Amino acid sequence: MFRNNYDNDSVTFSPQGRIFQVEYAAEAVKQGSVVVGIASKTHAVLVAIKRNAEELSSYQKKLFPIDEHVGIAIAGLTSDARVLSNFMKQQCLGHRLSYGRNMPIRNMVDQIGSKAQNNTQHYGKRPYGVGLLIAGVDNTGPHLFEFQPSGMTEEMQAFAIGARSQMARTYLEKHLESFLDSSREELISHGLKALKESLVQDRELTVENTSIGVVGYVRNEEGTSYKVEPFTLYDGQDVSEFLEKVSDANEGGGAATAEEAAAPEGDSMEVDS
Amino acid sequence: MDHRPQAWGRPRDDVYGAYDGSYLNHGGPKNATQSPVVTGTSVIALKFKDGVVMAADNLASYGSLARFTDVKRLHTFHNTTILGYGGDVSDMQFLSRLILQIELHQDYELEQLPDIKAQRGQEVMQANNLFTFLKKQMYHCRNHFDPLWNQILIAGFDDERKPFLSSVDLRGTSFSAPSLATGFGAALAQPIMRKYADTEEQAAKLTREEAVEIVKECMKVLFYRDARSLDRYSIAVVTKDGIDLKENEQLEKQSWAFAERIKGYGTQTV
Numbered sequence: 001m002f003r004n005n006y007d008n009d010s011v012t013f014s015p016q017g018r019i020f021q022v023e024y025a026a027e028a029v030k031q032g033s034v035v036v037g038i039a040s041k042t043h044a045v046l047v048a049i050k051r052n053a054e055e056l057s058s059y060q061k062k063l064f065p066i067d068e069h070v071g072i073a074i075a076g077l078t079s080d081a082r083v084l085s086n087f088m089k090q091q092c093l094g095h096r097l098s099y100g101r102n103m104p105i106r107n108m109v110d111q112i113g114s115k116a117q118n119n120t121q122h123y124g125k126r127p128y129g130v131g132l133l134i135a136g137v138d139n140t141g142p143h144l145f146e147f148q149p150s151g152m153t154e155e156m157q158a159f160a161i162g163a164r165s166q167m168a169r170t171y172l173e174k175h176l177e178s179f180l181d182s183s184r185e186e187l188i189s190h191g192l193k194a195l196k197e198s199l200v201q202d203r204e205l206t207v208e209n210t211s212i213g214v215v216g217y218v219r220n221e222e223g224t225s226y227k228v229e230p231f232t233l234y235d236g237q238d239v240s241e242f243l244e245k246v247s248d249a250n251e252g253g254g255a256a257t258a259e260e261a262a263a264p265e266g267d268s269m270e271v272d273s
Numbered sequence: 274m275d276h277r278p279q280a281w282g283r284p285r286d287d288v289y290g291a292y293d294g295s296y297l298n299h300g301g302p303k304n305a306t307q308s309p310v311v312t313g314t315s316v317i318a319l320k321f322k323d324g325v326v327m328a329a330d331n332l333a334s335y336g337s338l339a340r341f342t343d344v345k346r347l348h349t350f351h352n353t354t355i356l357g358y359g360g361d362v363s364d365m366q367f368l369s370r371l372i373l374q375i376e377l378h379q380d381y382e383l384e385q386l387p388d389i390k391a392q393r394g395q396e397v398m399q400a401n402n403l404f405t406f407l408k409k410q411m412y413h414c415r416n417h418f419d420p421l422w423n424q425i426l427i428a429g430f431d432d433e434r435k436p437f438l439s440s441v442d443l444r445g446t447s448f449s450a451p452s453l454a455t456g457f458g459a460a461l462a463q464p465i466m467r468k469y470a471d472t473e474e475q476a477a478k479l480t481r482e483e484a485v486e487i488v489k490e491c492m493k494v495l496f497y498r499d500a501r502s503l504d505r506y507s508i509a510v511v512t513k514d515g516i517d518l519k520e521n522e523q524l525e526k527q528s529w530a531f532a533e534r535i536k537g538y539g540t541q542t543v
Contacts, residue, residue, distance in 0.1 A: 099398065100405035101432065106382075224434040 010120045010127055022120050022127050025076075025149035029131035032075030034162035035062055036194045037133035038172070039144040040182045043229075044135035046073040046213040047191035049162075049199070063213040063233055067092035069102040070136030071213045071231040075162035076149070077129035084112050084128060084147075102228065105136040105143040109153045117151025127151075131161045137217040137228055160194060167197040185245070188212055192246045205246075210239045305419035309361035311335050313346045314501045315458030316357035317491050318426045319466050320436045320451045320476040321484035324512035325428035327355050328488050330496070331520070332503035333362045339503065345520050347507045350376055352515045354400040354429035356407075359455035360443065361422035368421060371410070372403070400429025400437040404447070412445025420444065424455040429511050436476075451476035454491075457499040462491035481510060493524050497531070 006012055007020030014020060035048040048062035060078060065071045066088045074081040088108055095103035112132075119125040132147040133156075144156045158179055160168035171194040172179075182190065191212070196205060216229030234242065275286070283292065311333050318327040333341040341362075348356045348369055356372070358365040379397055398406075404427045414421050420443040431437040439449040451473050452466035469487050470476035479487075488508065496502045504524040510517045 098406055098409055099402040101398075101402050220433075225432055 009123055010125065011123045019120065022150050025127035025129050026131075028129035029076040029149065029161055030163060030165075032077075032131070032162045033062065034160060034165045034168055034195060034198045035073035035075050035133055036158075036160040036165075036168050036172070036191045037073060037135050037144045037146075037156065038158040038179050038182075038187050038191050038194075039135065039142045039156070040179055040187050042142065042218070043182075043184050043187050043214060043216045044137065044142040044144050045184075045187045045191050045215075046071060046133055046135045046211075047188070047195050048073050048211045049195060049205075050209045050211055052209075059208060061211070063211045065213075065231045065233060066108075066134075066136075067096070067103070068230045069138065069215060069228045070105060070108065070134060071215060071233070073133040073135070073213065075131045075165075080128040080130040081132065084115070084130070084132065087115065088112060102136075102138050104138045104140070105134065105145065106138075106155070108136075109134055109145045109147060112147060113151050113153040115151075116147070116149060120151060133159060133161060135213065135215055136231070137215055137226075139226075142215070142217045158190075158194075160198070162198075164198040164200070168194040171197045184214060184216065185242075188214065188242050189246050192242060196246065205243055207236055207240050207243065210243060211235055212239055212242055305417075306361070306364075306422055309364075309422040311340060311362040312501070313344065313359050313362055313365070314499055315454055315456040315462065315495055316346065316359045316424070316426050317454040317458045317462045317466070317488060317495075318355075318357060318428050318438055318452065319470060319479075319484050319488055320428075320438050320473075321470075321479035321481055322477055323436070324481065324510060325355070325436050325438050326481075326484045326488045326508065326510050327357045327426060327428050328492050328506055328508040329357050329359070330492070330503040330506040332501070332505075334501045337501070339501075342503060342505065345507055347509050347518060347520070348372070349509070349516050349518060350403055350429075351379070351397045353397060353511070354403055354427065355509045355511050355516060355518075356403075357426040357428070357455075359424045359426075364421040364423050368407070368410070368423065368425070372407075375403075375406070399432055400427055401431040401439075403427060403429075404437075404439045404441065408441045408445060408447045411441050411443060415444050426453050426455060428509075430513070434513070457501075458491070458495055461495055461498055465491050465494060481512070485510065489525075493527065496524055496527070497529075 004020060006014035010019055010021035033049045033051045035046060037046045046063055050059035050062050052059045063071060063073050064085050066085065072085060091108055091111055092103045116128050119127050127149040129149060134145040134147060136143055145153055146156050146159050147153050157176060158172040160172060175190060192205060212234040213231060215231040218227045218229055313333055316329040318325055327347060329346040331343050331345060332339055333344040344362060346358045350356060350372060407425060411421055422443050424440060424442040426440050428438045438453055439447060440453045441447040451470045452463065454462045466487060470479055492506050496504050506522050507520040508522055
């Protein structure tokens with residue numbers, strides 16, 4: 001009658017040493033539409049594909065500002081993300097009040113990490129069904145973090161989570177070397193191209209379904225201090241100028257870019273499910 | 274004999290009389306600090322071109338008694354920030370422990386991140402961040418009618434790497450200026466420091482040597498006229514290269530000639 005006896009709660013190990021509830025939560029992340037994040041020496045960007053439940057409905061938001069210096073991209077259960085988002089907003093505000101500065105990104109990410117891990121070892125609790133990419137700047141520069149329902153958090157150079165995100169990751173791995181020294185615009189273009197890789201055949205990036213978030217770290221001339229370019233969201237018509245830069249028509253222009261576009265095509269069929 | 278468990282291990286009433294537990298009852302009003310007990314006197318600080326100088330003597334008085342003569346009232350934070358405490362010494366020790374915790378916490382975080390460590394000096398809390406924290410702490414305590422009886426000077430650098438000097442007191446009142454002094458120093462040392470650095474512009478022209486000289490002069494004047502002061506003092510200079518803290522300085526070239534002219538105090542009969 002029961003297919004699996006070890007997945008009723010998140011405190012019971014299976015005989016193979018697995019915790020199924022946590023693994024199912026990780027599946028929820030894969031159901032969400034894809035989000036991509038990249039960090040350079042000066043900026044961190046998030047780009048996302050939004051989905052609409054039906055033709056006539058609006059698109060579900062994927063990017064959320066947390067504080068002046070941080071934003072998140074979500075894949076999975078939006079309502080769970082809301083809880084984490086509100087928590088992070090409060091922590092950032094509290095830190096600003098107590099210390100008069102932007103909360104260090106790693107501090108903040110560690111806190112949601114602990115919060116999520118806690119859910120995986122208490123009977124009657126369930127893991128968050130959402131994965132996050134957190135982009136922000138602090139005293140040490142721009143950062144990109146990945147957060148998983150298991151409570152695992154890791155700093156990333158570039159990453160993608162969500163449905164068919166493996167294609168996007170393949171693109172990111174291929175261009176990893178160029179990210180660190182990319183400009184703001186180049187970084188956004190890379191993000192959008194990575195997004196494109198993960199699209200299903202007949203879909204494309206439009207002003208309706210694409211979101212872009214950017215946060216920057218601007219050093220003064222002497223390099224002694226920095227200013228935050230606040231986390232900015234681009235939605236709707238605002239993304240059109242970025243989309244034009246990566247449209248197929250413009251792609252044909254440079255030989256190098258044409259190569260880039262063609263290369264990952266080969267293995268785009270087999271990966272992910 | 275009373276064999277009930279609640280009487281186990283207690284002095285027997287029939288031998289020692291009934292236990293007076295009245296001191297355990299917390300029904301009445303509580304009594305927080307009404308005045309400081311063991312106190313430190315003035316702390317003075319002056320900004321200069323590329324940093325801040327701060328000084329305080331090494332005395333902790335018990336009323337008018339010079340009770341402890343080697344109490345260090347200048348503390349450092351991460352080799353980037355100096356804290357100078359005037360007022361109650363036990364409250365100073367409490368705050369000092371609090372700040373040590375923050376310092377240790379940050380050190381552990383850095384320990385875990387060897388790659389970030391290369392940027393050392395960037396990631397730790399700057400003087401202005403610590404100042405904001407202290408300000409909130411002081412104001413929080415006073416709102417609970419249990420103030421930390423101190424006035425504190427904080428010196429270091431702000432986010433923009435400019436010299437930073439601010440003061441916060443037991444009420445959470447805070448302000449900054451090119452020169453600051455607590456306690457008696459506010460009346461005796463401040464006018465001398467203002468003569469040299471009345472504005473930020475003037476302070477930005479002072480050299481390190483000049484600033485140290487002015488502060489030493491002020492310490493001397495304070496020792497002449499403040500009866501709760503000592504001729505052993507600490508002086509610290511914070512620059513971008515870190516903190517130079519000397520904790521056992523002796524006042525030099527004292528001249529008590531002016532005292533000849535002072536009449537009408539003590540046991541003099543002339």
